[in-house]
Amino acid sequence: MEVKFNDVSFSYGKNVIFDKLTCSISSGLISAIIGSSGSGKSTMLDLIDGLIPCSNGYVSVGNYKVNDSIRKSIGYLFQFSDDQIFNSSVYKEIEFGLKCFKCDNIDSRIRDSVKLVGFEESILAMNPYKLSNGEKRKVAIASILAYDPDILILDEPTVGLDNISKNCLIKLFKDLKKAGKTIILVSHDINFIHKFVDYIYLIKDGRIYLEGNKYDVLSNEEAMSECGLVVPSILHFSNLVYNKKGVKIGYRDEINDLIKDVYRYAKW
């Protein structure tokens, strides 16, 4: 289900966030919206989920304008877990969405969803407010995975997560993409997202400054700096080698692949 912004305008009071924004987010991909704080990233997600209405224009998901009827197709992760979690046990927290959407097999869905984010079932009895921030984050993610939405909208999914949990999420996102899901996320964690995203929207002052595949956008030093961001270290290294020494070693996702290129070219 493609997500489209059709001449969307939105303001918070007198503060104009978007002015006739038009863009398409393809289905079946993992897309990231990046930009500095205050650029409008989270607002874009809120508009997709219909949490806030457009002043003008509209957002569509597939053939439908965003409204309550498509809510079950969208799983939304809030930027702050404390805004999302409100039940007295992890079990009840995850159960809530399933009951709202009248899903079947509630118990097995709950147990499967916590395993997907790397928890043991023993977490289900715990009070979410007594969990660490990172653990709350994973509970919030599990609660939206449980009702199996077609589109996952994730606002800063890795905030508070350690490496183990982040790697678990990478695997999860890749599996969800294989299953045909669309994932749209906002993240400050550039060094994390470059490992698995397909497409990037770099936004500044409420407009798409640059979009493209991850290497085209994330390696663009000028564009990233203009938008208040830093190029991922592994891509910055390749840029530096080219800019300083005229040697093109290519862009890699993993250090081990980068090492092979460096070894080959540095030995010349």
Add this chain to the structure above:
Amino acid sequence: MDNMIVINKLSFKYDYRVIFNNLCLSIKKGKFTTILGNNGCGKSTLVRLLTGLEDSNGSISIDGVILNNSSLSSIRRKIGVVFENPDNTLISETVMEDLAFPLENLNCSRDYIYSKINEISKYLGIDHLLNRCPRDLSGGEKQLVGLGCALITGPELIILDEAFSMVDSMSKLNMLKLLRRIKKDYNVTILNISHDIEESIYGDDIIVINDGKVVIHDSKKNVYREEKLLNKLGFELPFMVSLSNKLSYYDLLDKVVYDMEDMVDLLWK
């Protein structure tokens, strides 16, 4: 060197969940120490214990004074904290009012308050934000204001509790470099509590906590040598350290190089 923090046989649990089990650690004065740990290991709980927001078994001393009910007030004056979510700590209508708040609580004079606001806001590069509403600021700007609120009372210890998790990459880099300067210029002990090992590059020492205990405590140089142990605990080496180590394996480097430009110059001499 004197210790700023000494924790001795600290045990703590939430209901039936054990967080710390006879935890012992010490933080040296004047150092920039990074405490690393995975989710649920007790990082934020440690901050709450150090600031007296929670009671525990065992002892905690700050700058040689045992933390208890009678010393709590004087100890808290020595500590500034920057929390993860600045929206929970910035409460005023302007940045100036938020910076003034800690000093007003200490009954400082108006003149003193204004001179400190002037000094700290210029030092941190946020003087242009003084009349802005904190809620309208970017994440990075909010955390700089939070750091200003922590620094303005002249603490001896600044604790950062996952303070960079909601901050963009450029702001994070600037803040970490700023903390290094603050350590020197204001003679402050810095304690950065995080799950991100990359932040430790800017510090001096590293402590890794796992299963309620200290697993590693050493200079960052020595900790980075323990790659297998770090991997076992779920940490990868910081990018430049990992790159240096792997390049050394291929005889392309013979030391850890932290600066990327220096590394490129060395590789393509």
